[in-house]
Amino acid sequence: MNQSISTAQKEQLIKRFHYSEETKAIIEKENLLPEGVLNRIQKAYPQHSSLLEKEEFHFNDKKNYSGLEGFREIVSILANFGIEIGHLEERELFIKVYRFMATKHVLNTINWADFKNDSVFQLVFPQPGMIRPDVTNAYLNADSAEAKEKIVKDYIRETNPHDGKQQLNKPTFINEDGEIEVIEGSQHKYPQCKLIFDVQTQNCFAFCNYCFRHAQVRGDDDMFIQKDVHQIHEYLKLHKEISDVLITGGDAGFLKADRFEEYITPIIEDPKLSHIKTIRLGTRVLTYNPEMIIAPAYNGMLKLFKKLYDNGIQLALMSHFSAPREVLNISTIAAIRRLKAHGVTIKSQSPIMNHISLFQKENGEVDIDRSAQNWIDLGNVFAMLGIGFHSMYLARPTGEFHYFNQPVAQINEVFSKVFRELASLNRPSRYITQTSSAGKISLLGTVDLPGEKLFALKFNEGRNMEWMDKVYLVQYDEKENTIANLKPYRSDRHFFEDELREIEQKLHDSIETGRNK
Numbered sequence: 001m002n003q004s005i006s007t008a009q010k011e012q013l014i015k016r017f018h019y020s021e022e023t024k025a026i027i028e029k030e031n032l033l034p035e036g037v038l039n040r041i042q043k044a045y046p047q048h049s050s051l052l053e054k055e056e057f058h059f060n061d062k063k064n065y066s067g068l069e070g071f072r073e074i075v076s077i078l079a080n081f082g083i084e085i086g087h088l089e090e091r092e093l094f095i096k097v098y099r100f101m102a103t104k105h106v107l108n109t110i111n112w113a114d115f116k117n118d119s120v121f122q123l124v125f126p127q128p129g130m131i132r133p134d135v136t137n138a139y140l141n142a143d144s145a146e147a148k149e150k151i152v153k154d155y156i157r158e159t160n161p162h163d164g165k166q167q168l169n170k171p172t173f174i175n176e177d178g179e180i181e182v183i184e185g186s187q188h189k190y191p192q193c194k195l196i197f198d199v200q201t202q203n204c205f206a207f208c209n210y211c212f213r214h215a216q217v218r219g220d221d222d223m224f225i226q227k228d229v230h231q232i233h234e235y236l237k238l239h240k241e242i243s244d245v246l247i248t249g250g251d252a253g254f255l256k257a258d259r260f261e262e263y264i265t266p267i268i269e270d271p272k273l274s275h276i277k278t279i280r281l282g283t284r285v286l287t288y289n290p291e292m293i294i295a296p297a298y299n300g301m302l303k304l305f306k307k308l309y310d311n312g313i314q315l316a317l318m319s320h321f322s323a324p325r326e327v328l329n330i331s332t333i334a335a336i337r338r339l340k341a342h343g344v345t346i347k348s349q350s351p352i353m354n355h356i357s358l359f360q361k362e363n364g365e366v367d368i369d370r371s372a373q374n375w376i377d378l379g380n381v382f383a384m385l386g387i388g389f390h391s392m393y394l395a396r397p398t399g400e401f402h403y404f405n406q407p408v409a410q411i412n413e414v415f416s417k418v419f420r421e422l423a424s425l426n427r428p429s430r431y432i433t434q435t436s437s438a439g440k441i442s443l444l445g446t447v448d449l450p451g452e453k454l455f456a457l458k459f460n461e462g463r464n465m466e467w468m469d470k471v472y473l474v475q476y477d478e479k480e481n482t483i484a485n486l487k488p489y490r491s492d493r494h495f496f497e498d499e500l501r502e503i504e505q506k507l508h509d510s511i512e513t514g515r516n517k
């Protein structure tokens with residue numbers, strides 16, 4: 001079959017997306033979809049690409065579908081096309097506990113002809129088996145709406161978003177009155193990077209099933225919310241070790257241009273902030289709503305990105321791609337090219353998750369080859385579009401972790417294959433990591449000693465950055481799925497544990513003093 005894309009096919013493709021006339025003009029004028037790019041991608045990855053799909057999309061009216069009502073609407077639209085996703089009550093239980101939202105774009109990214117095996121379907125749609133069987137069975141068998149609601153409420157209380165003691169990452173500083181002030185919408189755990197959870201970014205375009213930030217996106221009491229921009233600049237002035245500011249959420253794609261300008265203007269103009277080198281935006285917009293970036297309403301934001309670039313400040317858009325199909329559609333490709341043309345660095349970091357980017361064979365074992373191939377293809381797609389492969393990581397044990405995780409030993413095999421099969425330039429920039437309160441710990445690989453097998457670990461970031469200087473050994477474990485739980489080798493505790501406890505205590509005391517002032 002001729003896989004190349006002609007000019008007429010490209011026009012048909014653009015028609016399929018129902019862009020506005022203004023967006024079409026931007027695509028044309030800014031050369032966002034050159035045939036050379038589309039053809040090369042299509043030839044390399046026909047198995048992942050949607051570029052030659054022709055049928056009309058199933059979702060053309062609303063921009064997004066939210067909550068139970070939105071989910072039921074999707075189910076009924078799909079039914080019109082003869083598609084039954086099944087397990088509706090169980091899927092709805094998940095939605096009641098965690099929420100649901102999907103954009104038109106992401107719904108149209110799913111290959112509905114084979115939705116069960118589609119990574120994007122697995123990413124956005126609640127799946128049977130996600131909520132613990134005892135809770136699910138109790139819910140399905142409850143005989144009244146009140147009893148069902150009680151099960152949902154009790155279960156919400158059990159879910160644990162802040163396992164890594166994130167509340168301890170809230171920075172404090174001495175304000176102009178000499179008092180300790182807590183910055184409630186921020187985290188500063190590692191010296192070079194400060195996180196901001198801006199008040200405008202407390203939302204997502206769509207919800208990922210595995211989200212560990214469900215306190216943020218569900219609206220729990222212990223959310224991080226930053227209202228005061230000035231407070232951030234005051235803190236940054238006192239912390240010359242900070243080079244990177246990461247605006248996150250929720251999704252930083254929700255930040256409006258005038259609010260973003262408030263953050264960046266002092267950073268560009270005030271010499272006391274000249275130590276800031278990079279602004280990162282943590283966003284899944286390229287997966288869920290890339291049309292936003294190619295619309296004229298985004299021009300104001302692009303101007304600010306260019307201004308940063310022209311002032312020697314890197315704007316890094318941190319995307320979270322897990323599978324090539326998320327990238328290989330014309331809206332995402334055009335959005336990537338538009339951002340890059342305005343001086344934006346695009347990087348991708350994402351967790352390796354069962355059913356989405358980590359696959360099992362029928363006998364339940366991890367399919368090492370298929371899983372690795374997903375990431376190898378993704379890494380090469382990144383290279384073709386100029387995206388930096390920042391990292392792959394193991395999710396923290398929060399949310400429905402049991403559904404998404406596999407043993408560290410298996411992940412190590414997948415990651416090793418990805419690392420050795422990608423050209424060095426296209427590999428993830430670090431070994432696979434998992435976050436705990438102590439820091440981000442990288443799994444370097446296995447060590448075979450006479451009569452024993454071990455894992456070698458190394459901190460990639462740490463509450464004390466000097467911990468990064470050491471490689472340390474832990475016992476090999478075939479079943480353990482959390483790096484921080486691996487047992488120390490020939491010792492009753494890891495080399496950093498006593499110091500970690502002291503650091504945590506100090507942080508706790510400082511936050512309490514600030515709050516009680």
Ligand code: SF4
Pocket residue numbers: 203204205206207208210211212213214217249250251284
């Ligand atoms: S975009 Fe990020 S914060 Fe929002 S649901 Fe997905 S993982 Fe969670």
